[in-house]
Each structure stands twice: as structure tokens, then as C-alpha cells.
Amino acid sequence: MTQAIALRIEGMTCVSCAEHVEKALEQVRGVHTAAVSYPKEKAEVTTDAGVGIELLAAAVATLGYRAIAVDTPADHRGMTTTRMATEANYTLPLSAVAGLRWRQH
16 A cells, blocks of 8 residues: 655755755655655655655755655645645735735726
8 A cells, every 4th residue: 555745845956956855765665756846845755655754854854955744735726735825925915916006006
């Protein structure tokens, strides 16, 4: 039996960083696949059941990055609560500014 684990990866500065993280995750015993996205700061890992997030985080930490478990999808679009909060932080202020500009014209 396998499990899918999503991790937020902090500290990456380029695509090469993501490639190194991906290779490190793939070396962990019990990992079937690992896909890391630098722009999304996210890793999607498929492992044997029972492989803990701590083990994956330790592999990432050896490279100088930080791996944090991502919450399960919060709604039907598959957004995590972290992503929803981040989008809200950017969307609400921009909406307010756009509304002020619209009213000024």
C-alpha cells in the first residue's frame, strides 16, 4: 500500500535546488516517486505506507532546506489551507486598491 505526501519546501532559490531536493527524496527508503516544484515550493512524494514525514524532512534538511507537511486539500479545487491563506493575503488588499481606483474615476 502506498501513500501520497505533500511537503512545502522552504529555502530553495532556483530550479537546481528543486532537482537536488527531488534526488534526496528519491534516495529515502520506501519512496517510489518524488516531484519537486521550485515555483510552487512544493514536493509531491509517493511512498510505502508507514514512511514518516520526519524521514523525508530529514533528507531535505541535509541539503539545508526545510520541509513542512502540507495540509490536505481544503476544498474541491484542491487548494491547501496554506495556499488559501496566501491567496487571501494577496487578493484582499488588491481588491481594496482596485475598488478605490474604480471609485476615483
